[in-house]
Amino acid sequence: MTVLWRKSSYSGNSGGDCVELRAGLGAVRDSKNSGVVLEVPPTRLAAFLAAVRRA
Numbered sequence: 001m002t003v004l005w006r007k008s009s010y011s012g013n014s015g016g017d018c019v020e021l022r023a024g025l026g027a028v029r030d031s032k033n034s035g036v037v038l039e040v041p042p043t044r045l046a047a048f049l050a051a052v053r054r055a
Contacts, residue, residue: 004022004023005021005022005023005029006021006022006023007031011031018030018031019031021045022037024042025039026039026040026041026042026044026045027040028040028045
């Protein structure tokens with residue numbers, strides 16, 4: 001199974017530092033250290049993202 005990570009649209013195309021999300025599974029990673037993944041319940045991640053968008 002292929003895991004799809006989504007990079008922020010605010011990240012540049014130079015491949016630098018950014019945060020990536022794994023769609024639908026509540027996983028977050030730092031693009032420069034792809035071996036470490038933070039997993040959170042998808043509902044909590046959705047609530048966090050909604051709060052960031054409102055800020």
